[in-house]
Amino acid sequence: MDEMHYQLDLLTAMNQKLLGNDKMFRMICGTSSNAFLYYDYAADKFETLGCWEQYFPVRLESSSDLKKILEYIKEPYQQGVEATINCDRTGKETQTVECEMSGQKRWLEFEVTVTYDEQEKPSEKIIRIRDITKSKEQKDELQYLAYYDTLTGLFNRNYFVRLLSEWVRKAQTEMHCIDILFIKINNFRKINDSLGMIAGDELLQTFGLFLRDFQSEDVIVSHFNDDVYCMAIYNSYADRGTEYFYDQICQRLENSFRLTGNSEVFITVSCGVSRYPESAKNSLELINMAEIVLSHEKEFNKNSIQYFEAPMLTDFMENIRMEKQLKTAIDDHDFELYYQPQYDAVTREMRGVEALIRWRGSDGKFVSPAVFIPLAEKDGLIVQIGNWVMDEALRTLASWNQEFPNKLIMSINISAIQYKKADFVQNLLMLIEKYDIDPETVELEITETVLIDDQEAVVEKLNILKEYGIKISLDDFGTGYSSLSYLKGLPIDTLKIDKSFIDTVICDSSTRVITEAIVAMVKKLGCETVAEGVETIEQLKYLQAINCDNIQGFLLGKPMPAKEIEFLLQRNNGKAC
Numbered sequence: 356m357d358e359m360h361y362q363l364d365l366l367t368a369m370n371q372k373l374l375g376n377d378k379m380f381r382m383i384c385g386t387s388s389n390a391f392l393y394y395d396y397a398a399d400k401f402e403t404l405g406c407w408e409q410y411f412p413v414r415l416e417s418s419s420d421l422k423k424i425l426e427y428i429k430e431p432y433q434q435g436v437e438a439t440i441n442c443d444r445t446g447k448e449t450q451t452v453e454c455e456m457s458g459q460k461r462w463l464e465f466e467v468t469v470t471y472d473e474q475e476k477p478s479e480k481i482i483r484i485r486d487i488t489k490s491k492e493q494k495d496e497l498q499y500l501a502y503y504d505t506l507t508g509l510f511n512r513n514y515f516v517r518l519l520s521e522w523v524r525k526a527q528t529e530m531h532c533i534d535i536l537f538i539k540i541n542n543f544r545k546i547n548d549s550l551g552m553i554a555g556d557e558l559l560q561t562f563g564l565f566l567r568d569f570q571s572e573d574v575i576v577s578h579f580n581d582d583v584y585c586m587a588i589y590n591s592y593a594d595r596g597t598e599y600f601y602d603q604i605c606q607r608l609e610n611s612f613r614l615t616g617n618s619e620v621f622i623t624v625s626c627g628v629s630r631y632p633e634s635a636k637n638s639l640e641l642i643n644m645a646e647i648v649l650s651h652e653k654e655f656n657k658n659s660i661q662y663f664e665a666p667m668l669t670d671f672m673e674n675i676r677m678e679k680q681l682k683t684a685i686d687d688h689d690f691e692l693y694y695q696p697q698y699d700a701v702t703r704e705m706r707g708v709e710a711l712i713r714w715r716g717s718d719g720k721f722v723s724p725a726v727f728i729p730l731a732e733k734d735g736l737i738v739q740i741g742n743w744v745m746d747e748a749l750r751t752l753a754s755w756n757q758e759f760p761n762k763l764i765m766s767i768n769i770s771a772i773q774y775k776k777a778d779f780v781q782n783l784l785m786l787i788e789k790y791d792i793d794p795e796t797v798e799l800e801i802t803e804t805v806l807i808d809d810q811e812a813v814v815e816k817l818n819i820l821k822e823y824g825i826k827i828s829l830d831d832f833g834t835g836y837s838s839l840s841y842l843k844g845l846p847i848d849t850l851k852i853d854k855s856f857i858d859t860v861i862c863d864s865s866t867r868v869i870t871e872a873i874v875a876m877v878k879k880l881g882c883e884t885v886a887e888g889v890e891t892i893e894q895l896k897y898l899q900a901i902n903c904d905n906i907q908g909f910l911l912g913k914p915m916p917a918k919e920i921e922f923l924l925q926r927n928n929g930k931a932c
Contacts, residue, residue, distance in 0.1 A: 388485075389405050389406065389484060390411070391404035392404075392481070393479070393481055399418055400416070401415040410427075422437070424436070426457075427457055428456060428457060429455045429457045430457075432452075432454035438450075439451070443477040447469070462486070462491040465482060467480065501514065506578065507560050507567075508563065509566070509577055510575060510578075511578070515585060516638055516642070519535075519638040520637070520638040522587065522589055523637060523641075533591070534587070534591040534629075535588075536585070536587075536628055536645070537579075537585055537627040537628070537646055540559075540562065540582040540623075541622065541623045543582035544582075553615075562584075562612065563578055569586065574588050583649075627647070628660065629641050629648060629662075630663065634663040645663065647663070674730060677730055682736065690712055690740070691713045692713070692917070693713050696911065696931075697766070697885055697905050698907070698911050700895070700904060701899060703931040704928075705761065705923070706905050707763045708763060710767050711724070712744055735772065737772050738776060742782065744767060751917050752765040753790035760928075761924055761928060762793075766800050766828060769801050771802070774816070795824040797826065798825070798827070799826070799828065802830050818846055828847065828848065829847045829849070831853045832852060832873065848883060850873070850882055850885070851884075852870060852873060852887060854888025857870075857890075867897075870901070874901050884905065886903050887907050889910050894908075894910070
């Protein structure tokens, strides 16, 4: 009897322990955000735990009820979910699947675990259901960032290169061509500066949306950076070729882009094209070749399309080599200053000199300024070079002032990039003070390109220079962006008549009319004139006859080193023979 009581107490204690464990497990499951479904194969019975009702408001009793879950799953995922929750039929112990719920933006993960008995028959099954919506959204966002440009929604550069690489491998097999079209919005910086960054971004987005309409199985479009887009066209042909897309773009650009705030913007684009396999054999080289075409300045005009040609690569590599040498020349001070004298047209007395930079290359030959100055301006090296020219020219002028009685004017060419630097005026005044030079003997030569961006700010800076007595000379007048309105608004002292006028002034009546009008007009404005490129006696006599003040050219003096200028000053006080 006592033994029976003992066994009964033991069973009661074990039952209470099991009940306690069951309660504990249910509490744990209840605090979880997951739902659990337990299935006993022998009893053909389900039991739900956790947040089951938050996922599926259905009651499951037997295995035949399991299909009720599928009604809450989007159709494309139903087959996968069904196969997973029935993975015991394939003998698998665990399996996981993701799916999207029907009628709501919610993603679930089903994880199924099956246990088998000694006869390898399924005995129990646990289905864990987890809400993965947040992690799925984060994953999708990361994937979007990996593939797409956040500003325009187009493919980003990295994914574009990846897709293009796949296309190149495909084209090698199928013997097809691939065209790469680089598209650059012209003068985008001015648009951005005038309308603001928000309007600039909106323009990029709007233009990007237009280009996205071209995207297809055989066309991919990317926003490469800032104002540059790139298209790849697989198996380009007549009505789906580069010319077709370029024509479509040009037609769109005939109309303006209307932005927020009702502002209206017209744009133009420049396009560079490379082709596989003619231009390059891999994706990166293809892109580089198209970029080289786009940056090729000698034959390339804005608002046009240009195709890759082999000489462009040669020119590009030569520019790269020249840029490296130029940086070395700046570090090693390999530049020289030559000085070309300017003479009074009547008395032939030396008015002053123009400082001209010279660069002797590693082969001992001079590199033309027409070659290295544009490169220096492109890379921003012109500021360092220009500062050196100012320092060297004023140092030389100071030494001449101490040795000779002539009060010469030193004319120094100033790049638009150098002039626009905030500390330009301060640096110039410091040099004038450093070398103890009369500011009235310093003349800055500027071209009309200085005035293009912000004429008001330019004039303000020129007025400051004028207050200190520094002379201002307008160079190359009559070429480029010439406008008579510049003369009215600029505080200039000297106007230089471009060599292109002097070359034909004797033989061309139209040139004579223009030249005489310029001289007469400048005289009335109270400014001096300097005629450049005077090479013949006939030109000199004509300029004297129309009352041009000064001349500069090979007739009376080529550009020469400082020592030769000193020799001229010693001989007859610098007066031309």
